[in-house]
Amino acid sequence: QSGSVAANPEQYDESYLCPVQVGGQTLNLDFDTGSADLWVFSTLTPASESTGHAKYNPKTSGKAKSGYTWNISYGDNSGASGTVYADKVVVGGVTATSQAVEAATSVSTQFMQDTDNDGLLGLAFSTINTVQPQQQTTFFDTVKGTLAKKLFTVDLKAGTAGTYDFGYIDNSKYSGTITYVPVKTTNGFWEFTAGAATANNRSLGSVGDAIADTGTTLMYLPTAVTSAYYAQISGSTNSADAGGYIFPCDADVPDFHIAIGGKSFTVPGEYINFTPADNSGEQCFGGIQPNTGIGFTILGDVFLKAMFVVFDQTTSAPRLGFAAQ
Numbered sequence: 001q002s003g004s005v006a007a008n009p010e011q012y013d014e015s016y017l018c019p020v021q022v023g024g025q026t027l028n029l030d031f032d033t034g035s036a037d038l039w040v041f042s043t044l045t046p047a048s049e050s051t052g053h054a055k056y057n058p059k060t061s062g063k064a065k066s067g068y069t070w071n072i073s074y075g076d077n078s079g080a081s082g083t084v085y086a087d088k089v090v091v092g093g094v095t096a097t098s099q100a101v102e103a104a105t106s107v108s109t110q111f112m113q114d115t116d117n118d119g120l121l122g123l124a125f126s127t128i129n130t131v132q133p134q135q136q137t138t139f140f141d142t143v144k145g146t147l148a149k150k151l152f153t154v155d156l157k158a159g160t161a162g163t164y165d166f167g168y169i170d171n172s173k174y175s176g177t178i179t180y181v182p183v184k185t186t187n188g189f190w191e192f193t194a195g196a197a198t199a200n201n202r203s204l205g206s207v208g209d210a211i212a213d214t215g216t217t218l219m220y221l222p223t224a225v226t227s228a229y230y231a232q233i234s235g236s237t238n239s240a241d242a243g244g245y246i247f248p249c250d251a252d253v254p255d256f257h258i259a260i261g262g263k264s265f266t267v268p269g270e271y272i273n274f275t276p277a278d279n280s281g282e283q284c285f286g287g288i289q290p291n292t293g294i295g296f297t298i299l300g301d302v303f304l305k306a307m308f309v310v311f312d313q314t315t316s317a318p319r320l321g322f323a324a325q
Protein backbone atom coordinates (compact mmCIF):
# COMPACT_ATOMS: atom_id res chain seq x y z
CA GLN A 1 0.00 0.00 0.00
CA SER A 2 0.97 3.70 -0.24
CA GLY A 3 -0.63 7.01 0.63
CA SER A 4 -0.29 10.72 1.26
CA VAL A 5 -1.53 13.02 4.02
CA ALA A 6 -1.56 16.83 4.27
CA ALA A 7 0.76 18.55 6.75
CA ASN A 8 -1.06 21.71 7.80
CA PRO A 9 1.04 24.50 9.36
CA GLU A 10 0.03 26.13 12.62
CA GLN A 11 0.56 29.89 13.04
CA TYR A 12 4.16 30.91 12.21
CA ASP A 13 4.79 27.29 11.06
CA GLU A 14 5.36 26.44 14.76
CA SER A 15 4.34 22.85 13.99
CA TYR A 16 2.52 20.90 11.30
CA LEU A 17 -0.62 18.85 12.00
CA CYS A 18 -1.91 15.93 9.93
CA PRO A 19 -5.44 14.39 10.04
CA VAL A 20 -5.27 10.75 11.18
CA GLN A 21 -8.08 8.24 11.70
CA VAL A 22 -7.56 6.57 15.09
CA GLY A 23 -10.19 3.90 15.78
CA GLY A 24 -12.38 5.65 13.20
CA GLN A 25 -12.05 9.06 14.88
CA THR A 26 -10.15 11.87 13.11
CA LEU A 27 -7.45 13.56 15.20
CA ASN A 28 -4.89 16.16 14.06
CA LEU A 29 -1.45 14.83 15.02
CA ASP A 30 2.03 16.35 15.01
CA PHE A 31 4.20 13.92 12.97
CA ASP A 32 7.54 13.79 14.77
CA THR A 33 10.67 12.19 13.27
CA GLY A 34 12.36 13.02 16.61
CA SER A 35 10.32 10.62 18.76
CA ALA A 36 8.72 7.17 18.50
CA ASP A 37 5.42 7.20 20.41
CA LEU A 38 1.97 7.58 18.84
CA TRP A 39 0.06 9.22 21.66
CA VAL A 40 -3.32 10.97 21.61
CA PHE A 41 -5.60 13.05 23.75
CA SER A 42 -8.33 10.66 24.87
CA THR A 43 -11.51 10.26 26.89
CA LEU A 44 -9.10 9.19 29.65
CA THR A 45 -7.43 12.63 29.67
CA PRO A 46 -8.81 14.81 32.49
CA ALA A 47 -11.28 17.36 31.09
CA SER A 48 -9.23 20.12 32.75
CA GLU A 49 -6.29 19.14 30.53
CA SER A 50 -8.12 18.36 27.29
CA THR A 51 -10.75 21.02 26.57
CA GLY A 52 -10.65 22.04 22.92
CA HIS A 53 -8.85 18.89 21.77
CA ALA A 54 -10.30 16.03 19.70
CA LYS A 55 -10.16 12.93 21.87
CA TYR A 56 -9.67 9.25 21.09
CA ASN A 57 -12.33 7.04 22.69
CA PRO A 58 -10.82 3.55 23.11
CA LYS A 59 -14.26 2.11 23.96
CA THR A 60 -15.29 2.20 20.28
CA SER A 61 -12.80 -0.32 18.88
CA GLY A 62 -9.67 -0.22 21.05
CA LYS A 63 -8.30 -3.36 22.67
CA ALA A 64 -6.71 -2.48 26.01
CA LYS A 65 -3.13 -3.75 26.45
CA SER A 66 -3.53 -4.53 30.11
CA GLY A 67 -0.72 -3.30 32.34
CA TYR A 68 1.02 -1.38 29.56
CA THR A 69 2.00 2.25 30.27
CA TRP A 70 3.97 5.00 28.58
CA ASN A 71 5.66 8.16 29.78
CA ILE A 72 7.50 10.55 27.46
CA SER A 73 9.41 13.78 28.01
CA TYR A 74 10.62 15.88 25.10
CA GLY A 75 13.60 18.10 24.46
CA ASP A 76 11.58 21.20 25.29
CA ASN A 77 10.60 19.77 28.72
CA SER A 78 7.05 19.06 27.65
CA GLY A 79 5.69 15.60 28.26
CA ALA A 80 2.75 13.22 28.58
CA SER A 81 1.90 9.76 29.93
CA GLY A 82 -0.88 7.18 29.93
CA THR A 83 -2.05 3.70 28.99
CA VAL A 84 -2.01 1.68 25.76
CA TYR A 85 -4.58 0.25 23.33
CA ALA A 86 -4.35 -1.59 20.02
CA ASP A 87 -6.56 -0.06 17.36
CA LYS A 88 -6.83 0.66 13.64
CA VAL A 89 -4.89 3.73 12.50
CA VAL A 90 -5.20 5.16 8.97
CA VAL A 91 -2.81 7.80 7.59
CA GLY A 92 -3.54 9.07 4.06
CA GLY A 93 -5.19 5.76 3.23
CA VAL A 94 -2.32 3.66 4.63
CA THR A 95 -3.81 1.31 7.22
CA ALA A 96 -2.25 -0.21 10.33
CA THR A 97 -4.88 -2.72 11.41
CA SER A 98 -3.44 -3.05 14.92
CA GLN A 99 -1.30 -0.09 15.97
CA ALA A 100 -0.25 0.72 19.54
CA VAL A 101 -2.28 3.83 20.39
CA GLU A 102 -1.01 5.51 23.56
CA ALA A 103 -3.96 7.21 25.29
CA ALA A 104 -2.93 10.16 27.47
CA THR A 105 -4.05 10.24 31.08
CA SER A 106 -1.82 13.27 31.73
CA VAL A 107 -0.29 15.97 29.49
CA SER A 108 1.98 18.96 30.21
CA THR A 109 0.82 22.57 29.83
CA GLN A 110 2.46 23.03 26.41
CA PHE A 111 0.13 20.34 25.05
CA MET A 112 -2.93 21.55 26.98
CA GLN A 113 -2.50 25.02 25.48
CA ASP A 114 -2.08 24.01 21.84
CA THR A 115 -5.72 23.05 21.24
CA ASP A 116 -5.13 22.31 17.53
CA ASN A 117 -2.72 19.52 18.50
CA ASP A 118 -4.47 16.24 19.42
CA GLY A 119 -1.26 14.25 19.93
CA LEU A 120 1.95 13.09 18.29
CA LEU A 121 2.75 10.40 15.73
CA GLY A 122 6.37 9.37 16.22
CA LEU A 123 8.46 8.52 13.15
CA ALA A 124 11.89 8.01 14.76
CA PHE A 125 13.21 4.47 15.33
CA SER A 126 11.06 2.23 17.53
CA THR A 127 14.08 1.60 19.79
CA ILE A 128 13.16 4.82 21.63
CA ASN A 129 9.45 4.05 22.07
CA THR A 130 8.60 4.51 25.77
CA VAL A 131 5.89 1.82 26.27
CA GLN A 132 6.54 -0.60 29.13
CA PRO A 133 6.76 -3.52 29.84
CA GLN A 134 6.99 -4.18 26.08
CA GLN A 135 8.22 -1.53 23.64
CA GLN A 136 5.84 -0.87 20.70
CA THR A 137 6.48 -0.02 17.04
CA THR A 138 5.92 3.34 15.38
CA PHE A 139 3.21 3.63 12.73
CA PHE A 140 5.90 3.47 10.01
CA ASP A 141 7.53 0.37 11.50
CA THR A 142 4.09 -1.24 11.91
CA VAL A 143 3.16 -0.76 8.22
CA LYS A 144 6.54 -0.69 6.46
CA GLY A 145 6.37 -4.37 5.46
CA THR A 146 3.11 -3.61 3.60
CA LEU A 147 4.36 -0.45 1.84
CA ALA A 148 5.22 -0.50 -1.88
CA LYS A 149 8.61 0.88 -0.79
CA LYS A 150 9.88 0.91 2.81
CA LEU A 151 10.18 4.68 2.99
CA PHE A 152 8.29 7.89 3.73
CA THR A 153 8.94 11.38 2.41
CA VAL A 154 8.51 14.77 4.06
CA ASP A 155 7.60 17.89 2.09
CA LEU A 156 6.84 20.63 4.63
CA LYS A 157 6.15 24.12 3.27
CA ALA A 158 6.31 27.71 4.50
CA GLY A 159 2.85 28.98 5.39
CA THR A 160 0.91 26.43 3.39
CA ALA A 161 0.06 22.73 3.46
CA GLY A 162 2.78 20.22 2.61
CA THR A 163 2.63 16.42 2.65
CA TYR A 164 3.92 13.23 4.24
CA ASP A 165 3.94 10.41 1.66
CA PHE A 166 4.27 6.74 2.62
CA GLY A 167 5.57 4.01 0.30
CA TYR A 168 6.60 6.08 -2.73
CA ILE A 169 8.65 9.03 -3.97
CA ASP A 170 6.70 11.69 -5.90
CA ASN A 171 9.28 13.08 -8.30
CA SER A 172 7.18 16.20 -8.90
CA LYS A 173 7.81 17.34 -5.33
CA TYR A 174 11.50 18.18 -5.69
CA SER A 175 13.95 19.75 -8.10
CA GLY A 176 17.35 18.42 -9.13
CA THR A 177 18.52 15.12 -7.71
CA ILE A 178 18.15 13.41 -4.32
CA THR A 179 21.44 13.17 -2.39
CA TYR A 180 21.54 10.25 0.06
CA VAL A 181 23.61 10.10 3.26
CA PRO A 182 24.00 7.26 5.79
CA VAL A 183 22.04 7.37 9.05
CA LYS A 184 23.37 6.54 12.52
CA THR A 185 20.53 4.81 14.42
CA THR A 186 22.20 4.24 17.82
CA ASN A 187 20.33 7.16 19.47
CA GLY A 188 17.05 6.22 17.77
CA PHE A 189 17.01 9.38 15.62
CA TRP A 190 17.40 10.00 11.88
CA GLU A 191 20.95 11.16 12.61
CA PHE A 192 23.56 12.02 10.00
CA THR A 193 26.64 14.18 9.42
CA ALA A 194 26.11 17.57 7.81
CA GLY A 195 28.99 19.61 6.41
CA ALA A 196 30.09 23.20 5.86
CA ALA A 197 27.74 26.12 6.44
CA THR A 198 28.06 29.47 4.65
CA ALA A 199 26.20 32.79 4.42
CA ASN A 200 27.07 35.76 2.17
CA ASN A 201 29.84 33.55 0.70
CA ARG A 202 31.54 33.46 4.10
CA SER A 203 32.37 30.21 5.92
CA LEU A 204 30.44 29.72 9.18
CA GLY A 205 32.17 26.44 10.07
CA SER A 206 30.99 22.83 9.93
CA VAL A 207 27.57 21.72 11.22
CA GLY A 208 28.54 18.08 11.99
CA ASP A 209 26.30 15.53 13.74
CA ALA A 210 22.65 16.43 13.15
CA ILE A 211 19.16 14.98 13.34
CA ALA A 212 16.26 15.61 10.95
CA ASP A 213 13.39 16.43 13.31
CA THR A 214 9.96 17.39 11.95
CA GLY A 215 8.72 17.96 15.52
CA THR A 216 11.22 20.74 16.24
CA THR A 217 10.28 24.17 14.92
CA LEU A 218 13.68 25.81 14.51
CA MET A 219 17.29 24.98 13.57
CA TYR A 220 19.57 24.48 16.59
CA LEU A 221 23.16 24.71 15.31
CA PRO A 222 26.65 24.61 16.88
CA THR A 223 27.29 27.83 18.83
CA ALA A 224 30.26 28.78 16.59
CA VAL A 225 28.16 28.44 13.42
CA THR A 226 25.25 30.32 15.02
CA SER A 227 27.34 33.27 16.21
CA ALA A 228 29.18 33.45 12.86
CA TYR A 229 25.78 33.59 11.12
CA TYR A 230 24.39 36.39 13.30
CA ALA A 231 27.64 38.35 12.91
CA GLN A 232 26.27 38.96 9.37
CA ILE A 233 23.10 40.63 10.68
CA SER A 234 23.66 44.14 12.04
CA GLY A 235 21.73 44.79 15.24
CA SER A 236 21.41 41.09 16.12
CA THR A 237 21.91 40.10 19.76
CA ASN A 238 21.67 36.90 21.78
CA SER A 239 18.97 38.01 24.21
CA ALA A 240 18.45 36.11 27.47
CA ASP A 241 15.09 37.92 27.77
CA ALA A 242 13.88 36.74 24.37
CA GLY A 243 15.44 33.29 24.87
CA GLY A 244 17.80 33.48 21.90
CA TYR A 245 19.10 35.53 18.98
CA ILE A 246 16.88 38.45 17.89
CA PHE A 247 17.39 41.19 15.34
CA PRO A 248 15.50 44.18 13.87
CA CYS A 249 12.58 42.79 11.82
CA ASP A 250 13.63 44.98 8.86
CA ALA A 251 17.19 43.61 8.89
CA ASP A 252 18.67 41.99 5.80
CA VAL A 253 18.64 38.29 6.82
CA PRO A 254 21.04 36.27 4.65
CA ASP A 255 20.27 32.86 3.14
CA PHE A 256 21.88 29.95 5.00
CA HIS A 257 23.71 27.34 2.93
CA ILE A 258 24.59 23.88 4.26
CA ALA A 259 26.52 21.07 2.56
CA ILE A 260 25.00 17.59 2.85
CA GLY A 261 26.50 14.64 1.00
CA GLY A 262 28.74 17.08 -0.89
CA LYS A 263 25.77 19.08 -2.24
CA SER A 264 24.83 22.59 -1.07
CA PHE A 265 21.26 23.28 0.10
CA THR A 266 19.77 26.71 0.85
CA VAL A 267 17.46 27.89 3.62
CA PRO A 268 16.09 31.27 2.49
CA GLY A 269 16.78 34.18 4.85
CA GLU A 270 13.04 34.87 5.04
CA TYR A 271 12.53 31.50 6.79
CA ILE A 272 15.17 32.57 9.36
CA ASN A 273 13.31 35.85 10.01
CA PHE A 274 10.97 33.68 12.02
CA THR A 275 8.52 35.57 14.26
CA PRO A 276 8.09 38.91 16.03
CA ALA A 277 10.02 38.68 19.30
CA ASP A 278 7.79 41.19 21.11
CA ASN A 279 4.43 42.89 20.77
CA SER A 280 5.98 46.00 19.19
CA GLY A 281 7.03 43.86 16.22
CA GLU A 282 10.29 45.77 16.11
CA GLN A 283 12.57 42.83 17.03
CA CYS A 284 12.25 39.42 15.37
CA PHE A 285 13.26 36.01 16.70
CA GLY A 286 15.76 34.02 14.64
CA GLY A 287 14.96 30.66 13.06
CA ILE A 288 18.57 29.64 13.76
CA GLN A 289 19.45 29.25 17.46
CA PRO A 290 22.41 27.67 19.31
CA ASN A 291 22.29 23.94 20.19
CA THR A 292 23.66 24.68 23.68
CA GLY A 293 22.88 21.83 26.07
CA ILE A 294 21.39 19.60 23.35
CA GLY A 295 24.59 17.77 22.38
CA PHE A 296 23.86 17.66 18.65
CA THR A 297 22.40 19.82 15.93
CA ILE A 298 18.64 19.71 15.27
CA LEU A 299 17.52 20.51 11.74
CA GLY A 300 13.86 21.26 12.40
CA ASP A 301 11.04 22.72 10.34
CA VAL A 302 12.82 25.99 9.37
CA PHE A 303 15.33 23.79 7.50
CA LEU A 304 12.94 21.04 6.41
CA LYS A 305 10.46 23.41 4.75
CA ALA A 306 13.15 24.27 2.20
CA MET A 307 13.73 20.57 1.44
CA PHE A 308 12.21 17.36 0.16
CA VAL A 309 13.47 14.57 2.44
CA VAL A 310 13.32 10.78 1.99
CA PHE A 311 13.37 8.72 5.22
CA ASP A 312 14.51 5.46 3.66
CA GLN A 313 14.54 1.96 5.15
CA THR A 314 14.48 0.17 1.81
CA THR A 315 17.83 -1.39 2.65
CA SER A 316 19.22 -2.84 5.89
CA ALA A 317 21.15 0.42 6.38
CA PRO A 318 18.66 3.31 6.83
CA ARG A 319 19.53 6.46 4.90
CA LEU A 320 18.25 10.00 4.38
CA GLY A 321 17.72 11.54 0.95
CA PHE A 322 17.80 15.32 0.52
CA ALA A 323 16.61 17.41 -2.42
CA ALA A 324 15.67 21.04 -2.89
CA GLN A 325 11.89 21.64 -3.19
Ligand SMILES: N[C@H]1[C@H](O)[C@@H](Sc2ccccc2)[C@@H]2OC[C@H]1O2
Nearest residue numbers: 032034074075076078110215216
Ligand atom coordinates in the same frame (compact mmCIF):
# COMPACT_ATOMS: atom_id res chain seq x y z
N1 LIG B 1 10.89 16.21 18.56
C1 LIG B 1 10.35 17.43 19.21
C2 LIG B 1 8.98 17.15 19.71
O1 LIG B 1 8.08 16.88 18.65
C3 LIG B 1 8.43 18.29 20.50
S1 LIG B 1 7.01 17.73 21.41
C4 LIG B 1 5.95 19.07 21.33
C5 LIG B 1 5.87 19.90 22.45
C6 LIG B 1 4.98 20.99 22.41
C7 LIG B 1 4.23 21.27 21.27
C8 LIG B 1 4.35 20.43 20.16
C9 LIG B 1 5.22 19.35 20.18
C10 LIG B 1 9.49 18.80 21.48
O2 LIG B 1 10.18 19.90 20.93
C11 LIG B 1 11.40 19.41 20.34
C12 LIG B 1 11.25 17.90 20.37
O3 LIG B 1 10.49 17.79 21.56
